[in-house]
Amino acid sequence: ALPFGQADLSNCEREQIHLSASIQPHGxxxxxxxxxxxxxxxxxxxxxxxxxxxxxxxxxxxxxxxxARIAPVLAQRLDAIPAALRCTAGWPAAxxxxxxxxxxxxxxxxxxxxxEAGAGVILELERPGEAPDLSQRVEKALAAILSTYxxxxxxxxxxxxxxxxxxxxxxxxxxxxxxxxxxxxAEQRRPELEPYLGNRYPASDIPQIARRLxxxxxxxxxxxxxxxxxxxxxxxxxxxxxxxxxxxxxxRSISPMHVQYMRNMGVAATLVTSLxxxxxxxxxxxxxxxTPRSTAFPIRAACELLSEAVGVRLAALESFVQAQAELAVRxxxxxxxxxxxxxxxxxxALFDQPQTLLQPLNANGAALLFEGQVIFxxxxxxxxxxxxxxxxxxxxxxxxxxxxxxxxxxEPQFAALTPGAAGLLATRVxxxxxxxxxxxxxxxxxxxxxxxxxxxxxxxxxxPAQLSPRRSFAQWHQVVEGTAERWTPTDLAxxxxxxxxxxxxxxxxxxxxxxxxx
Ligand code: BLA
Numbered sequence: 192a193l194p195f196g197q198a199d200l201s202n203c204e205r206e207q208i209h210l211s212a213s214i215q216p217h218g219x220x221x222x223x224x225x226x227x228x229x230x231x232x233x234x235x236x237x238x239x240x241x242x243x244x245x246x247x248x249x250x251x252x253x254x255x256x257x258x259a260r261i262a263p264v265l266a267q268r269l270d271a272i273p274a275a276l277r278c279t280a281g282w283p284a285a286x287x288x289x290x291x292x293x294x295x296x297x298x299x300x301x302x303x304x305x306x307e308a309g310a311g312v313i314l315e316l317e318r319p320g321e322a323p324d325l326s327q328r329v330e331k332a333l334a335a336i337l338s339t340y341x342x343x344x345x346x347x348x349x350x351x352x353x354x355x356x357x358x359x360x361x362x363x364x365x366x367x368x369x370x371x372x373x374x375x376x377a378e379q380r381r382p383e384l385e386p387y388l389g390n391r392y393p394a395s396d397i398p399q400i401a402r403r404l405x406x407x408x409x410x411x412x413x414x415x416x417x418x419x420x421x422x423x424x425x426x427x428x429x430x431x432x433x434x435x436x437x438x439x440x441x442x443r444s445i446s447p448m449h450v451q452y453m454r455n456m457g458v459a460a461t462l463v464t465s466l467x468x469x470x471x472x473x474x475x476x477x478x479x480x481x482t483p484r485s486t487a488f489p490i491r492a493a494c495e496l497l498s499e500a501v502g503v504r505l506a507a508l509e510s511f512v513q514a515q516a517e518l519a520v521r522x523x524x525x526x527x528x529x530x531x532x533x534x535x536x537x538x539x540a541l542f543d544q545p546q547t548l549l550q551p552l553n554a555n556g557a558a559l560l561f562e563g564q565v566i567f568x569x570x571x572x573x574x575x576x577x578x579x580x581x582x583x584x585x586x587x588x589x590x591x592x593x594x595x596x597x598x599x600x601x602e603p604q605f606a607a608l609t610p611g612a613a614g615l616l617a618t619r620v621x622x623x624x625x626x627x628x629x630x631x632x633x634x635x636x637x638x639x640x641x642x643x644x645x646x647x648x649x650x651x652x653x654x655p656a657q658l659s660p661r662r663s664f665a666q667w668h669q670v671v672e673g674t675a676e677r678w679t680p681t682d683l684a685x686x687x688x689x690x691x692x693x694x695x696x697x698x699x700x701x702x703x704x705x706x707x708x709x
Contacts, residue, residue: 192205192207193206193207194206194207194210195207195208195210195212196211196446196447198447203448204395204398205400206398206446206448207400208400208401208446209400209404209437209443210434210435210436210437211443211445211446212422212426212435213422213423213444214420214440215415215421215442215443215444216420217317217414217442217485218240218315218318218441219234219237219241219316220233220237220313220423220442221233221234221245221313221314221316222312222314222423222428222430223311223312223313223314224429225265225312228258228261228312229247229248229249230245230248230249230250230253231246231247231311231428232246232311232428233245233246233423233424234421234422234423234442235421241253241254241280241281242254242283243281246424253281254279254282254283254284255281256278256279257278257279257280257289260276260278261276261291261314264276264291265291268293269291269293270292270293270295271407272292273291273292273439274290274291275289275291275488275492276288276290276291277289277319278316285318286319287316287317288316288317288488288489289316289317290314290315290488291313292312292440293309293311293313294311294437294438294440295310295436296309296310309430310436311428313435313437313439313440315440315441315442317488319488320485320488320490321487322488322489325489325493328356329493329497332352332497333497335352336348336349336352336500336504337500337504339508341508342508342509345501345504345505346366347364347377349497349501350362350377350378350379351379353379353478353494354379356493356494357462357478357494358484359479359480360380360384360479361378361380361381361478361479362380362476362478362479363375363377363378363387363477364376364377364378364466364475364476365477366473366474367473368676368677370394371394372391373394373396374389374391375387375390375391376388376474384481391635401446402472404438405463405465405475406467406472407438407439408439408440409464409465409467409498409499410462410463410495410498411441411443411445411464412491413453413460413461413462414460414483414484414485415483415484416450416460416483417459417483420444423435453479458480459480459482459483459484460480460484461478461479462486462491462494464476464498465498466502467502468505469506473505476494476498509681512681513681516551516681516688517688519551520551520689520692523540523541523548523689523692524692527541527696531696535703535704537696537700538559541693542559542567548568549568549569549630551685552630552678553632554614554630554631555569555570555631555633556568556571556612556630556631557571557628557629557631558577558628558629559627559628560577560626560629561626561697562626563625565578569631570609570631571612571629572608576605576608578625579604580605580615580617580627581625581626581627582625583602583605584619584629585624591618591687592616592617592618592686592687592690593615593618594615594678594682595616596614596632596674596675596677597613597673597674598613598614598615599673600673600674610634610673611631611633612631612632613632613673613674614631614632614633614675614676615629615630616678616686617629617686618689618690619690620690620694621697628689628690628693632675632678633675634672634673634674634675635674
């Protein structure tokens with residue numbers, strides 16, 4: 192583990208970003224001891240914010256209705272989900288938006304030591320900002336989310352909703368693939384800004400430790416990239432003797448690595464929410480502004496709610512996509528059986544409308560090896576290469592489907608194969624050797640939209656000053672060179688379904704042919 196602020200490009204996976212021991216200056220953080228609610232640790236800006244020094248005082252002594260407001264909230268667990276409250280506090284008393292939660296006893300969540308004593312209560316206060324007629328806007332946004340009927344449409348709608356609600360210069364929906372690499376799948380921006388839509392970034396741009404944090408804490412605001420972090424005083428929590436765990440804090444100071452990255456991008460403020468699908472971090476909604484910008488607490492709460500709705504809708508639409516693929520396979524089967532009756536063969540039905548074969552698998556080409564013949568659609572290797580692939584597939588261990596994403600690299604005998612066939616997904620169509628249905632996908636660097644000129648050389652060095660989307664795009668390019676888009680579990684299931692269907696059709700076809708011959 193590496194202390195906060197001490198990471199460099201080589202080791203940022205280990206930076207303890209939740210132990211930043213400092214916050215952003217747009218609010219104050221107080222750590223309260225239970226049960227007497229004495230302030231034992233406070234951010235250095237607290238006296239200035241509250242008009243009095245809170246350290247060592249009990250909550251009632253901080254003025255306003257704060258102590259009365261917090262009492263009922265403390266009956267909740269508050270260890271996973273913070274509670275929001277509106278209160279007055281300070282001298283003279285002013286109105287604040289607050290968030291209350293109980294941090295984990297030690298830096299590592301789930302660590303047992305000290306759990307009975309408790310690590311106290313974190314109270315964060317922020318001056319309220321403007322949030323006019325929010326309920327109507329949220330209601331309309333929810334209706335818009337529910338009326339989308341494809342994942343793509345939902346992502347585009349999400350970018351529109353967030354841009355309208357937050358007013359940031361750029362809003363991106365950022366999706367992670369199975370390996371954690373990211374892609375900008377929807378974008379709304381001021382027209383003069385360079386588009387990032389379609390850009391890809393390597394998984395290393397967002398360390399695992401940050402991803403785990405974003406599952407637990409689903410909204411983050413960086414109000415001004417030029418901020419001076421405000422330290423917590425004393426540095427260590429008197430309750431645990433360690434850094435206070437700021438995982439669930441709304442004011443947590445942001446990792447300097449990431450701040451540098453944003454600076455290099457020309458971004459001055461961000462607001463980011465997590466998109467969760469089926470308990471996994473599916474992606475992010477990232478709002479960027481080119482000048483400092485704060486978003487009022489109620490608007491951030493609305494963003495969190497809407498992100499949750501988007502995640503639920505995404506889950507529904509993704510299973511709908513799977514159901515539609517199954518429906519498409521059923522229709523294909525129907526057409527093949529009709530074709531046997533009509534033309535005495537089923538192969539035409541499989542290949543006369545190539546899209547029905549290619550689209551469910553998002554493939555660029557497909558080939559059938561059957562009874563010594565080769566039929567294909569779209570982009571596929573040469574007939575000779577296809578036959579060689581058939582022989583190689585025969586030699587593979589028995590499995591319902593065989594998948595490769597970097598065929599030329601993984602199987603040296605195919606090193607010279609066209610880059611249009613980096614990805615291969617194959618399923619047996621009969622028990623006869625050499626009879627396969629194969630789909631192909633091109634190397635993904637051929638399919639992406641480039642941000643900037645892809646042929647302009649980009650230095651990939653070790654200096655954080657070089658951190659930028661261009662650099663990480665170049666790095667992503669190096670990571671995925673020669674590989675196709677991964678075949679998803681849904682792809683594998685669909686290929687298997689098509690394979691089984693074709694196998695059934697072939698059995699019927701052979702039975703009919705045999706009957707005719709008799
Ligand atoms: C965090 N990096 C992030 C986040 C994003 C990116 C979206 C999450 C920020 C948040 O949720 O508030 C990356 N942002 C991007 C990219 C685009 C974008 C790619 O807008 C493209 C358009 N980052 C690096 C490297 C390191 C690194 C090399 O690129 C480390 C060596 C670190 N990124 C890093 C850290 C965080 C981060 C530590 C966590 C920041 C925090 O929450 O404190």
